[in-house]
Structures are given as structure tokens and as C-alpha cells.
Amino acid sequence: MDINNVSDDTQMMSTDSPGSAEKVSRRSLLQTTAAGTLAGITGLAGCQGGTGGSQSNVEPISQDSLTIWHAMGGSNGETLQALADQFQSETGISVNLVFQDSYEGVLTKTLGALESGSVPDLAQIDSLFAQQVLNTGAVEPVEELLSDDFPADDFLPNVTSFFTLDGTLQSMPFNNSNCIMYYNKSAFEAAGLDPESPPETISEVRQYSETLVDEGVTDFGITWPNHVWFVETWFSNDGQFLVDAENGHDGSASTLTVDNDTARKLYEWWRGMAQDGLYSNPGIEAWGEASTTFLTENAAMLLTSTASVTSTRTQATENGFEVDTAFYPTVDGDRVGPVIGGASWFASAGLSDERRGQIGQFLEFMGSTEAQMQWHKGTGYYPIRESAIGQLESEGWFEQNPMYRTAFDQLTQAEQDPATKRMLVGPARQIQTTIQDTSVEIFDENISIDQGISNMKSTAEEEFERYSSN
Amino acid sequence: MSSREIFTDRAQGLGLLVPTIIVSIIFLYYPAVRALGLSFYQATFGRSSFTGLSNYTRIISSGDYLGSIVVSVGFAVCVVLGVLVVALYFTFLIHEVDYGKSVYLIASIWPYALPPAVAGLVFLFLSHPTIGILTSYIESIGIQVDWFSDGGQAFTVVVVAAVWKQIGYNIIFMTAAMNNIPDSLTETARLDGVGRINRLLRVYVPMMSPTLVFLVVINTIYGFFGTFAIIDTMTMGGPAGATNILIYDLYQTAFQSYDFGFASAKSVILFIIVGLLMIVQFKISDRYTFYGT
Numbered sequence: 186m187d188i189n190n191v192s193d194d195t196q197m198m199s200t201d202s203p204g205s206a207e208k209v210s211r212r213s214l215l216q217t218t219a220a221g222t223l224a225g226i227t228g229l230a231g232c233q234g235g236t237g238g239s240q241s242n243v244e245p246i247s248q249d250s251l252t253i254w255h256a257m258g259g260s261n262g263e264t265l266q267a268l269a270d271q272f273q274s275e276t277g278i279s280v281n282l283v284f285q286d287s288y289e290g291v292l293t294k295t296l297g298a299l300e301s302g303s304v305p306d307l308a309q310i311d312s313l314f315a316q317q318v319l320n321t322g323a324v325e326p327v328e329e330l331l332s333d334d335f336p337a338d339d340f341l342p343n344v345t346s347f348f349t350l351d352g353t354l355q356s357m358p359f360n361n362s363n364c365i366m367y368y369n370k371s372a373f374e375a376a377g378l379d380p381e382s383p384p385e386t387i388s389e390v391r392q393y394s395e396t397l398v399d400e401g402v403t404d405f406g407i408t409w410p411n412h413v414w415f416v417e418t419w420f421s422n423d424g425q426f427l428v429d430a431e432n433g434h435d436g437s438a439s440t441l442t443v444d445n446d447t448a449r450k451l452y453e454w455w456r457g458m459a460q461d462g463l464y465s466n467p468g469i470e471a472w473g474e475a476s477t478t479f480l481t482e483n484a485a486m487l488l489t490s491t492a493s494v495t496s497t498r499t500q501a502t503e504n505g506f507e508v509d510t511a512f513y514p515t516v517d518g519d520r521v522g523p524v525i526g527g528a529s530w531f532a533s534a535g536l537s538d539e540r541r542g543q544i545g546q547f548l549e550f551m552g553s554t555e556a557q558m559q560w561h562k563g564t565g566y567y568p569i570r571e572s573a574i575g576q577l578e579s580e581g582w583f584e585q586n587p588m589y590r591t592a593f594d595q596l597t598q599a600e601q602d603p604a605t606k607r608m609l610v611g612p613a614r615q616i617q618t619t620i621q622d623t624s625v626e627i628f629d630e631n632i633s634i635d636q637g638i639s640n641m642k643s644t645a646e647e648e649f650e651r652y653s654s655n
Numbered sequence: 656m657s658s659r660e661i662f663t664d665r666a667q668g669l670g671l672l673v674p675t676i677i678v679s680i681i682f683l684y685y686p687a688v689r690a691l692g693l694s695f696y697q698a699t700f701g702r703s704s705f706t707g708l709s710n711y712t713r714i715i716s717s718g719d720y721l722g723s724i725v726v727s728v729g730f731a732v733c734v735v736l737g738v739l740v741v742a743l744y745f746t747f748l749i750h751e752v753d754y755g756k757s758v759y760l761i762a763s764i765w766p767y768a769l770p771p772a773v774a775g776l777v778f779l780f781l782s783h784p785t786i787g788i789l790t791s792y793i794e795s796i797g798i799q800v801d802w803f804s805d806g807g808q809a810f811t812v813v814v815v816a817a818v819w820k821q822i823g824y825n826i827i828f829m830t831a832a833m834n835n836i837p838d839s840l841t842e843t844a845r846l847d848g849v850g851r852i853n854r855l856l857r858v859y860v861p862m863m864s865p866t867l868v869f870l871v872v873i874n875t876i877y878g879f880f881g882t883f884a885i886i887d888t889m890t891m892g893g894p895a896g897a898t899n900i901l902i903y904d905l906y907q908t909a910f911q912s913y914d915f916g917f918a919s920a921k922s923v924i925l926f927i928i929v930g931l932l933m934i935v936q937f938k939i940s941d942r943y944t945f946y947g948t
Contacts, residue, residue: 296700625894
């Protein structure tokens with residue numbers, strides 16, 4: 186059951202029943218309605234209870250075509266479909282792409298499918314949830330599906346390192362990005378700021394924001410969605426782990442490593458920005474609202490994914506201002522590197538050899554230089570290959586689209602540091618919401634920074650403990 | 656009762672009930688029983704182990720869950736009262752008006768025609784702190800709109816949204832009930848010099864009491880469960896749990912954390928809370944409701 190079913194259910198509960206109420210039986214009817222509704226609520230949670238035990242019979246959802254679940258909507262989804270069509274006509278292997286609405290949607294359905302044994306051949310899983318899928322033991326490392334002569338050595342190491350565990354590529358990186366700063370050059374000029382030297386640290390962001398707001402150019406200095414990815418990026422740029430065991434890449438994580446200067450400086454700044462009306466809080470995971478705030482010139486700076494370059498530039502031009510991109514502002518001047526976000530393809534284990542071969546072919550196609558260039562141009566996600574970047578350069582792509590340059594430079598100038606691998610933890614969703622919710626409490630001054638940090642730690646520790654004990 | 660009997664034999668009646676019974680068993684009662692069983696397990700995808708009452712002790716010792724109960728009850732009370740008062744007043748105004756009755760009626764029922772998720776989104780963009788259409792007007796009277804960070808404001812906004820969404824439904828029923836009140840009664844009240852508000856509260860409301868009881872029950876269910884989509888699209892239970900009503904908390908536990916055992920235990924508790932509330936409502940309403948002869 187997914188969110189849509191839940192709301193259908195609840196809607197039904199509030200609307201059915203009254204129509205035929207007769208005087209005599211109205212009261213009893215009411216009571217039965219109420220009782221039925223209540224039973225329904227209890228049922229809500231019961232409808233998806235795992236009884237445990239991994240299945241022995243794995244069957245693909247369809248024998249005739251590869252079933253691939255993804256979370257790419259809009260024009261990104263169209264670009265993906267175009268690539269799949271190309272694959273079908275080249276190989277004759279039929280592919281059925283199924284849009285599952287969101288990464289959460291893909292994750293929920295995939296976990297359910299892996300348990301039931303009727304599986305999609307590939308699922309696009311957000312890197313945040315990778316560990317949860319790996320823990321099912323029902324996925325096969327994609328490296329085993331790729332042929333020996335597939336050129337894996339020219340993958341971008343910053344991208345593939347996250348997806349490699351114990352020296353084996355577990356899933357095929359596909360749509361990857363990191364966060365970057367967008368800024369409104371026209372607003373900078375109007376406020377008397379140099380549009381060619383955007384702020385580089387969070388304290389500079391504050392100075393710039395003060396000028397912008399004091400000059401009455403924009404209502405707020407900066408905005409970004411309250412998503413854990415941004416906190417992760419601040420930590421990695423500062424060379425800090427967010428969770429222990431090297432962000433969960435070296436064994437199981439058991440706590441948050443937030444009792445440090447990075448966290449204190451970050452939250453002091455964040456809280457000050459919010460309290461002084463310099464930061465516009467678009468809400469938790471509110472990607473669209475954050476972009477709208479920037480595009481309607483309510484805030485002059487935006488932190489969001491490099492994958493938004495194309496759409497942000499187009500819409501900024503439509504709204505009559507000039508936009509540019511800059512490196513993500515650092516906490517303290519240190520710039521180790523950003524964490525990679527985005528998703529990768531996970532393959533179901535236990536399928537026939539013929540099927541595995543077909544999946545391998547599809548992954549090789551999607552990982553090829555040509556497909557990666559096409560994907561990058563259509564969406565703004567990084568190509569995962571050096572050769573694709575080289576070819577884009579020789580085509581003059583970056584001269585025509587200089588904003589992509591920043592995104593690449595930020596990635597390729599990054600050091601190979603374990604802190605740039607984002608957290609890999611089982612209870613990822615719980616850790617994510619813990620950090621996001623506590624962030625609001627801190628910057629809204631409901632609790633002190635130290636209190637927030639210790640709350641975050643203890644809640645996370647409980648979640649880690651519970652996850653590992655199950 | 657005999658005058659209302661339509662079916663000559665029981666088998667025929669039962670036959671017509673079978674589809675409903677089957678659907679109820681498959682989609683309501685069986686999952687409900689499973690949920691009760693599951694509440695004694697710690698369960699997620701692929702793994703489950705019997706843990707006895709530990710899910711329940713975890714609920715009782717959880718400050719967040721107690722907070723969620725307080726928020727839910729407060730939310731339901733505000734929504735039920737808000738909906739009834741506003742809808743009753745609107746109905747009365749529409750009832751009194753001589754021209755353009757149907758225009759007013761349609762205008763006030765309109766929000767109800769929206770699917771809950773759409774209503775949530777519409778209200779989100781009406782009242783969004785930075786880009787909302789109504790925000791600048793509200794700020795011009797000296798209120799700093801900041802409900803993405805301010806829990807009290809967030810609570811108020813979702814209550815207003817939930818009330819706005821539900822008044823149309825109430826107005827339909829209240830209009831029907833008010834139209835059933837004999838004109839002679841209105842005339843008598845007028846001749847006796849009863850004022851407008853007294854006529855509404857002392858004459859109409861008692862006559863409408865069966866409908867009002869029905870609406871209290873439906874609105875309570877709505878306040879506890881039907882507002883899920885509004886919460887999900889507007890606040891996602893935040894900020895800091897200020898709008899985290901039980902049904903949303905349950906959804907997050909089950910379908911975002913995949914903690915099915917814990918979620919089942921929460922649903923059992925929710926079932927008990929709302930069940931008790933219903934019993935109390937029926938007991939109280941028995942005393943004050945006039946069902947006619």
C-alpha cells in the first residue's frame with residue numbers, strides 16, 4: 186500500500202455512508218459506520234506485514250520484457266524512455282520502464298517485491314537507501330552482470346566509490362549529482378555586490394545576505410530545502426563524518442558524530458540566519474518551494490542539486506534575471522569535497538542466466554559513453570565516465586553551457602577522502618528525519634544547539650540499536 | 656418496522672449483503688486481525704521476531720507518541736468545533752437569504768469538491784510563508800507568517816485548511832435539515848419576538864439535532880483520519896511534530912520507516928482511543944438528541 190491508497194482510504198472513510206440514513210435506523214447505521222471505519226484503520230497497518238524468511242523462488246514480474254522501476258518524472262523520464270527505446274531497437278530486448286512516483290515509492294515497492302519473490306529486474310534506488318536494499322540479501326552485485334571487456338576503469342572514481350563495497354561494484358551508478366549554489370547575478374548587482382565573486386563560506390553568505398536584505402533587493406538572502414543531503418555536504422566539505430564507522434562504510438554505524446565544531450558552527454549560523462530573517466525556510470524536503478522562492482526573487486541564493494541547472498537557467502531567463510552557479514559554501518574555508526547524491530540501478534538476485542545477461546546488456550548500454558552524454562545533456566546529471574566528459578569538452582558543450590562547468594569542477598577537484606562518501610546506514614529514513622526535524626527545532630530556537638545535538642545523537646542511537654537488534 | 660420490510664425472505668437480503676461482507680472481511684476485518692497479531696512482533700521487510708508487549712511499552716514510554724496524542728485530540732476538537740460553528744452559521748445565512756441562494760450554496764460547497772490532496776496543495780500555495788497569495792495581506796495586519804518554522808502557526812493553518820475543506824459537506828446536510836423545519840415554527844418564533852440568534856440556537860438547532868449528531872461523528876472521524884492528505888501535503892507532521900497527528904505518525908512509522916510491528920501497535924492504540932471516543936459521543940448524544948416520534 187502506498188500513500189495514494191492511504192488517502193483514498195481516508196477519503197472514502199469520510200464520505201461514504203450517510204446517503205440513505207433513515208430515521209428509524211440512523212443511529213445503528215451510524216454506529217456500524219464508525220465501527221467499520223475503525224476496523225479499517227487497524228487494517229491499514231496490517232496490510233503489509235512481513236512474516237519473514239527469504240523466498241527461494243524468484244521470478245521476474247514479466248517473462249517477456251525487462252521490468253525496470255524508476256523515479257524519473259517529467260523531462261528526465263522522457264530522456265530515460267528515449268534511451269530505453271534506443272536500447273530496444275539496438276538489441277531487440279524489450280524493456281518496460283515503470284515510473285514509481287518517487288524514490289520512496291521505488292524503495293517501498295522494491296522491498297515488498299524482493300520479499301514476495303516476484304521481482305523487477307532493475308530498480309533505481311536513491312543512494313540514501315542503498316544499505317537497506319543491500320541488507321535484504323536479495324540483490325546481486327552488478328559487477329557480476331557486466332561482461333569482462335566492459336570498460337569499468339574509466340568511471341569517475343568520486344562517483345563509483347560510494348557504490349563499491351568490499352571492492353565490488355554493488356549497483357550501477359546512473360543519475361548522480363551534488364549540491365551547488367545558484368545565485369541571482371542581477372540581484373547581486375542591484376545590491377552593489379560583485380556578481381563575479383559569490384560567497385565562498387557560510388559567514389560570507391551571511392554578509393551577502395545582510396547586504397541584499399538591507400538594500401531591499403530581496404526579502405531573504407538564501408534558501409534551500411531542509412534535506413539531510415545539505416547537512417551531509419557541509420560535513421563532507423569540512424572533512425567530517427556525519428555518522429561513525431566512516432559514515433557507515435567501514436562496518437555498521439551506531440551513532441551520529443555531530444558533537445563537534447562543524448555541527449556547532451553550522452547550526453549557529455543556520456539559526457542566526459533564520460532568526461534574522463536572512464534564510465527562507467521552504468519546509469522539510471521542499472525542493473520545489475525552495476526553487477520557487479529563488480526563481481520569484483524572494484531569495485537571491487539557492488542551494489540545490491546540480492541536476493537543476495537547465496531548468497533553473499531557463500526559468501530565471503523567463504523571469505528576467507541572470508543566474509550563475511558557484512561552489513557550495515563551506516563551513517570554515519576547508520573544501521574537501523561534496524557528497525554524491527542521486528541513485529543507482531540495483532539488480533534482483535536469483536534470476537536465470539539468460540535474464541542476467543540481458544540485464545547486463547542494459548546496464549552496459551546505460552553506462553556507455555554515448556548514453557551517458559545523452560543522459561547528461563537531457564537532464565544535467567553527471568556522466569559517470571571520464572570519456573564522456575572528455576567528449577563533451579571537445580564538442581564545446583561547456584563553452585555553451587558554462588554553468589555545468591562549476592558542477593564538474595566541484596566534483597573533480599574534490600579530494601579522494603572517505604568523508605565524501607555519504608552515509609550508508611540501514612535506518613536511513615529514520616536518521617534523515619531525525620536530523621531534519623531537529624534542525625527545525627534548533628533554528629527555530631525551540632531548543633539550544635547543544636540540546637539539539639544531544640537529542641539528535643540519542644534518537645539516532647536508538648534507531649541504530651533497534652535496526653541492528655532486529 | 657414491518658412497514659419498511661422490502662424483502663420477503665431472508666436469503667434474498669443476505670444475498671445482497673454478501674458482496675459487502677466479503678469485501679469487509681478481506682479488506683477490513685482480516686487485516687485488522689493481522690495487525691493485532693503483528694503488533695506483538697518487531698517486523699520489517701524480510702525480518703520479524705516475536706517481542707511480546709515491547710511495542711506497547713515503547714509506545715507508553717515514548718514522549719513523541721504522547722505528544723502526538725495531544726496534538727491529535729486538540730486538532731480533532733478544533734476541527735469538529737470549527738466546522739460545526741462555521742457551517743451552521745453559513746447555513747443559517749444561506750437559509751435566510753431570499754435571492755441567489757443556490758449561488759451561495761455552490762460557493763460554500765466548492766472546497767469540498769476538491770480531492771483532499773489537491774485541497775492541501777491549494778491551501779499550501781494560498782498561505783505559503785514566502786510565495787503565498789494571502790500571505791502579504793495577513794502580514795499587513797502585523798502577523799509574521801512563518802508556519803514552516805512556528806509550530807503554533809502550523810497547527811492553526813492546518814486546522815483552518817481542514818475546516819475549510821469540510822464545511823461544504825456539513826452545509827449540505829445542515830441545509831437539508833434546516834429546510835425540513837416547518838415554516839410555521841419560524842413564524843411562531845417571529846411572532847413571539849425571538850431574535851435571530853436565539854431562533855437559530857433554541858429553535859433550529861434542537862430540531863436539527865439528529866443531523867448534528869451525525870455530523871459530529873463524521874467530523875470526528877474526519878478530524879482523526881480524513882485530514883491525512885492535508886497534513887501530508889502541507890506540513891508532513893512538522894515543524895517539530897506540531898501537526899503530527901496519530902494517523903500521520905502511524906503512516907510514517909509503517910510506510911517510511913517500515914517498522915510494521917510498531918505501526919500495528921500504534922494502530923491498535925488509535926483504534927481504542929477513537930473507539931472510546933465514539934462510545935462517549937453516543938452516550939452523550941442519546942441524552943440530547945431528539946429523533947422524533
